[in-house]
Amino acid sequence: MQNDLTKRLGIEFPIFAFTHCRDVVAAVSNAGGLGVLGAVGYTPEQLAVELDWIDAHVGDHPYGVDIVIPMKYEGMGELDAEKLEDDLRDMIPQGHRDFVHELLDSHGVPSLPEDQKAPELIGWTEATAGPQIEIALTHPKVKLIANALGTPPAEIVAEIQSTGRLVGALCGAAKQALSHKEAGLDFVIAQGTEGGGHTGDVGSVVLWPEVIDAVAPLPVLAAGGIGTGRQMAAAMAMGAAGVWTGSLWLTVEEAETPPAQQAELLAATSRDTVRSRSWTGKPCRMLRSDWTEAWEAPDNPKPLGMPLQFMVTGEAVARTAKYADQSKGVMFNPVGQIVGRMNRIRKSRDVILEMVEEYVDAVERLGRGLSGDA
Numbered sequence: 001m002q003n004d005l006t007k008r009l010g011i012e013f014p015i016f017a018f019t020h021c022r023d024v025v026a027a028v029s030n031a032g033g034l035g036v037l038g039a040v041g042y043t044p045e046q047l048a049v050e051l052d053w054i055d056a057h058v059g060d061h062p063y064g065v066d067i068v069i070p071m072k073y074e075g076m077g078e079l080d081a082e083k084l085e086d087d088l089r090d091m092i093p094q095g096h097r098d099f100v101h102e103l104l105d106s107h108g109v110p111s112l113p114e115d116q117k118a119p120e121l122i123g124w125t126e127a128t129a130g131p132q133i134e135i136a137l138t139h140p141k142v143k144l145i146a147n148a149l150g151t152p153p154a155e156i157v158a159e160i161q162s163t164g165r166l167v168g169a170l171c172g173a174a175k176q177a178l179s180h181k182e183a184g185l186d187f188v189i190a191q192g193t194e195g196g197g198h199t200g201d202v203g204s205v206v207l208w209p210e211v212i213d214a215v216a217p218l219p220v221l222a223a224g225g226i227g228t229g230r231q232m233a234a235a236m237a238m239g240a241a242g243v244w245t246g247s248l249w250l251t252v253e254e255a256e257t258p259p260a261q262q263a264e265l266l267a268a269t270s271r272d273t274v275r276s277r278s279w280t281g282k283p284c285r286m287l288r289s290d291w292t293e294a295w296e297a298p299d300n301p302k303p304l305g306m307p308l309q310f311m312v313t314g315e316a317v318a319r320t321a322k323y324a325d326q327s328k329g330v331m332f333n334p335v336g337q338i339v340g341r342m343n344r345i346r347k348s349r350d351v352i353l354e355m356v357e358e359y360v361d362a363v364e365r366l367g368r369g370l371s372g373d374a
């Protein structure tokens with residue numbers, strides 16, 4: 001299962017695991033894959049604490065950090081970085097804030113204590129992601145940095161590469177992948193619409209070979225809908241250099257997903273997700289809920305652009321996560337269509353090993369077919 005990318009990273013299996021949970025990052029890297037910590041929700045100070053913890057629990061294994069610098073966001077290039085948060089706040093209609101409060105109140109979600117209100121503007125902009133990268137670069141076991149929602153700015157690409165680390169980015173279309181290649185990125189992650197979180201509208205089976213052919217010989221990691229070794233084998237058969245997974249890690253034993261949220265995930269079928277702009281302002285795949293339906297209703301407010309929408313909804317994320325037992329129908333629950341196969345809680349290590357085993361079986365089965373021994 002070794003290829004150029006696994007050798008450059010020093011990992012055993014080309015399995016990449018995006019997660020917001022440090023325990024999962026460490027467990028995946030210790031099992032021979034590469035755990036990647038999603039940094040978007042962390043302040044630089046919190047991120048430093050998380051990365052120090054991972055360093056202490058990952059032995060000599062490498063891991064990655066994921067940041068979010070969108071190509072386009074509200075006020076981009078127009079607003080003064082010093083006053084960014086205040087100026088963005090002025091762009092939010094009060095009706096949107098009232099709507100969120102009414103929605104949560106009507107579902108009986110308790111309010112957050114005053115001292116637990118989260119910062120409104122999290123790492124969705126270059127200004128907020130920059131300090132996160134600085135922190136990541138002070139941690140030597142961080143060998144890879146990935147960016148969501150666009151090609152990272154040239155100076156950031158150069159800074160990361162000058163330290164010997166690899167930098168890549170997600171894409172949902174061949175055009176975006178070509179822009180990543182032109183910017184000199186080391187790899188591309190092609191995420192089909194099935195995937196959890198921000199996602200485009202082209203399915204994986206169509207998207208992966210399109211991107212692989214467009215950027216060859218740049219390595220492409222296949223993402224979107226991968227939960228088993230057979231799906232991994234399909235991606236590798238199309239020429240992917242590895243698989244990038246996200247949803248799967250929400251229901252592992254090490255995940256900090258609140259039990260009420262985990263229960264919804266375990267019960268959901270592959271038809272229970274929807275692409276909705278209702279939490280972040282950009283299309284994001286998540287479980288369909290009263291919340292997503294409410295933002296679709298014709299008379300209700302329409303989602304704002306990024307990062308404004310999350311400035312409205314961020315408090316609701318914190319509030320429903322804290323009171324998950326009382327937040328049925330209004331929780332932020334991003335996940336992909338593979339949720340239909342996420343029916344039991346497993347250890348991260350077992351997820352990796354079962355995927356590898358099934359991958360090997362699938363490849364052997366195809367090999368037997370070719371030699372006529374099937």
Ligand SMILES: Cc1cc2nc3c(=O)[nH]c(=O)nc-3n(C[C@H](O)[C@H](O)[C@H](O)COP(=O)(O)O)c2cc1C
Binds near residue numbers: 040196197
């Ligand atoms: C809960 C959740 C949050 C996500 N947040 C991010 C993020 O902050 N940055 C990012 O690059 N990708 C994010 N993603 C997308 C993953 O990196 C990955 O591309 C995707 O989950 C792959 O598809 P899958 O869910 O079918 O495995 C998220 C996915 C999930 C499920």
